[in-house]
Structures are given as C-alpha cells and as structure tokens.
Amino acid sequence: MAHLFRPLERHYAVRFALETFGRTDSGLAIRDVARDAGLSQRRFIQLFAREVGMSPKLFCRVRRFRQALETVRQTATPDWGRVAVDCGYYDQSHLIHDFRVFSHLSPTEYVRQRSECVIQITRRW
DSSP, X not given: OTTTTSOOOOOHHHHHHHHXXXXXXXXXXXXXXXXXXXXXXXXXXXXXXXXXXXXXXXXXXXXXXXXXXXXXXXXXXXXXXXXXXXXXXXXXHHHHHHHHHHHSSOHHHHHHHHXXXXXXXXXXX
C-alpha cells in the first residue's frame, strides 16, 4: 500500500525536458535535449513516453497548439501569420495543420464557431 501512494518521481531526464520544453523560447530539437540530459535519443524518447504518456515531439506540438489557442482567445480577429510566428511554428501552414489535427477544425472555422457561441450566449441574457 505504501508504494501506491508515494509521490511520483520523474526520471531526471524527463524533469529536465519538461523544464526545457516549458520555456517558450527553448526551440531545442529533441535530440539536443536528449544529449543535454546525457541519454541517447532513443532512450530519452522511451523514458519520456513512459512517464508523460506521449512522445516528446507530440508533447511539444500539443503545448505549442495550446499556446496558439490561448493567443487566439485574446483577440476577435487573429492575425494567423503572427500567431504562428509568436507560438513557434515554422509558418502559418504548420499552424493550420496542427489546428486541423488537434481540433478537427480549420482556424477560420474555430473562430466562426467561437463567435457563434458568444452570440448565442449573449442572446440568452
């Protein structure tokens, strides 16, 4: 029973990676993070996936997409090119690709649906 309730202890390389990926300006490749943590890229990916539940690459994509969503939520008419650059995408097409993969909507469809929800809520009041 004692083992069931002990705190989760992450491997040092996973802790290091999460801290590194948590910096908005990290921009490091997975192989560089693995090297800096003192592991082979393959071993690092195995450890990270086991402890986090997804590969480091997918983790970074999801994190970047969430950052883009937060940026978009702060404006009524987002500048998609600026959002892409600010959130670390190579270009706007990569942002659009991730938008479709993770939300099943294009960025334009997302904004339209968000606007429709706001209008419906406003009408109810």
